[in-house]
Amino acid sequence: MFAPFRVLAVWLLALGAAQAAPEAVPLYREIKDWVVACDNQRGCQALSARESSDYSSLRLLLERAAGPEGLLSLRLIYAGQPPSFPLLLDGRPLPELLTGSLRKVPDDSALILRAEGKAVHALLAELRNADRLSMLLVDDPEAEVSLAGLSAVLLLMDSVQGRLETRGALYRPGDRSDTEVPPAPGLPVLPAYPGAAPLAPEEAERIRQAVMLAARDPAQEEEMDQAPVGEAFALNEREALVLVRSWCAAYNCEFALYRVLRQPPYEEVDLRLDPLPLNGSEPAGWVHYDLSTGVLEYRVKARGVGDCGESGSWRFDGERFRVQAYRLMSRCASGDPGEWPALWRVAGD
Numbered sequence: 001m002f003a004p005f006r007v008l009a010v011w012l013l014a015l016g017a018a019q020a021a022p023e024a025v026p027l028y029r030e031i032k033d034w035v036v037a038c039d040n041q042r043g044c045q046a047l048s049a050r051e052s053s054d055y056s057s058l059r060l061l062l063e064r065a066a067g068p069e070g071l072l073s074l075r076l077i078y079a080g081q082p083p084s085f086p087l088l089l090d091g092r093p094l095p096e097l098l099t100g101s102l103r104k105v106p107d108d109s110a111l112i113l114r115a116e117g118k119a120v121h122a123l124l125a126e127l128r129n130a131d132r133l134s135m136l137l138v139d140d141p142e143a144e145v146s147l148a149g150l151s152a153v154l155l156l157m158d159s160v161q162g163r164l165e166t167r168g169a170l171y172r173p174g175d176r177s178d179t180e181v182p183p184a185p186g187l188p189v190l191p192a193y194p195g196a197a198p199l200a201p202e203e204a205e206r207i208r209q210a211v212m213l214a215a216r217d218p219a220q221e222e223e224m225d226q227a228p229v230g231e232a233f234a235l236n237e238r239e240a241l242v243l244v245r246s247w248c249a250a251y252n253c254e255f256a257l258y259r260v261l262r263q264p265p266y267e268e269v270d271l272r273l274d275p276l277p278l279n280g281s282e283p284a285g286w287v288h289y290d291l292s293t294g295v296l297e298y299r300v301k302a303r304g305v306g307d308c309g310e311s312g313s314w315r316f317d318g319e320r321f322r323v324q325a326y327r328l329m330s331r332c333a334s335g336d337p338g339e340w341p342a343l344w345r346v347a348g349d
Contacts, residue, residue: 015254019221022160022162023038023156023159023160024295025038025039025041025042026038026039026152026277026326028278029342030051030331031052031152031156032146032152033045033148033149034046034047034048034148034149034150035049035148035329035330035341036041036153036156036157037040037328038160039341039342039344040185040187040277041066041345042066042161042184043063043066043186044063044066044157044160044161045061045342046150046153046157047061047062047329047339047341048060048061048146049329049332049333050333051331053308053332056144056145057075057079057080057143058077058078058079058134058143058332059075059077059145059333059334059335060074060075061074061075061077061339062074062120062153064161066161066182066183066185067161067182067183068178068179068180068181068183068270071116071117072113072116072120072170073116073117073120074114074116074120075105075112075113075114076112076114076116076133077110077111077113077335078110078111079109079110079334080111080140080141081110081111082111082135082139085133085135085136086136086138087133087135088133088135088209089126089127089132089138090131090132093133095126098119098122101115101119101122101123102119102123103115104190121168121170121303122321124154124170127150128147128151128171130147131146132145132147133145133147151171151284154170154171157170158171158172161181161182163181166181168181169195186347188346189346190241190317190324190346190348191274191317191322192317193295193315193316193318195292196233196235196236196237196291198234198291198294199232199233199234201349203285204232204233204240206264206266207232207240207242207260208264210260210264210265211230211232211244211258211266211268212228212242212244212300214266215244218305226248228244228245228246228247229244230242230243230244231243233289234262234291235259236318237262238261239260239262239298240259240260240262240266240320241257241258242257242258242260243255243256243257243289244256244258251301251303252284252285253285254284255283255284255285255287255298257271257287257296258271259271259272261286261328272319272320272321273314273321274314274320274321274322274323275323276312276326277343278326278328278343280312280326280328281300281310281312283296283298283312284300285298285300286298286299286300293315294315294317295309295313295315295324296315296316297311297312297313297322297325299310299311301337302329302332303332305334306336307332307333307334307335308329308330308331308333308339309329309330309337309340310326310327310328310329310330311325311326311337311340312324312325312326312327312344321347323344324344324346325342325345325349326342326343326344327340327341328343329341330339
């Protein structure tokens with residue numbers, strides 16, 4: 001075989017292997033005017049999200065669970081309840097058959113149109129070849145969703161879930177049976193929380209005062225509108241957790257977490273907080289510990305309306321804080337925290 005042909009053959013084999021290799025999860029990417037995220041069970045969610053992060057009254061959300069029978073659903077959400085809502089694709093009416101496949105979901109404040117299964121496939125076949133989906137409203141001429149990047153998003157979702165060239169693929173269906181789609185991986189099982197008896201008020205106050213005195217920063221306190229606030233919780237018979245809120249901005253606060261021995265001089269020990277996926281943040285913004293469940297959680301808003309940010313939680317197993325959940329929405333897309341894509345899940349939640 002001539003050298004150029006050997007090089008070509010090796011390149012083609014390498015390309016085939018790369019295409020077969022599954023994408024690592026959890027996954028979070030921004031592609032043109034879209035965000036796509038897949039959790040540790042390979043369930044994927046795609047959200048319309050303009051690169052500019054400008055406010056949008058209309059948004060589109062697509063979700064698909066992993067596995068051969070993974071549920072596929074689509075929601076079109078408008079921030080209001082117009083009496084009529086003609087849908088246009090690149091300025092032309094969306095075919096009536098497709099419009100009819102979108103069913104209204106009861107909601108007190110928004111118009112939510114939902115489709116599932118084969119109806120979503122039919123809708124996506126039209127959307128992926130267009131530039132924009134809009135709602136014809138006299139009072140809101142900017143009610144539209146950019147479809148730039150949607151095709152790449154659908155292809156990525158298929159790749160993550162092992163659907164490339166299957167009959168049920170979203171972007172490039174083929175002849176492979178859907179039974180060849182790999183099942184969803186099992187979810188992590190966290191050790192049970194052993195529980196802890198609450199600190200007596202006197203002990204909690206001693207621990208709180210000792211930690212706050214040791215961690216005090218007079219220079220920072222001069223810039224604060226209010227004094228730092230601390231709370232102490234029992235972790236086990238030997239150790240306590242102390243949360244200290246040091247300052248607050250418009251909608252986020254700064255927190256410091258300390259794990260200390262319960263006996264004087266209340267020596268600090270390693271927090272043993274497992275890292276979040278994708279280099280997620282340390283607890284900040286809003287932080288809470290629930291002694292009854294052993295769950296430590298936080299939420300950070302990137303802007304006040306809460307349409308972007310991240311949140312996470314850990315569960316204490318008696319020794320370590322194990323990651324329980326993680327959500328991320330880096331791009332502001334006019335939604336709410338409940339729409340931030342989930343990137344990590346555990347069994348039982």
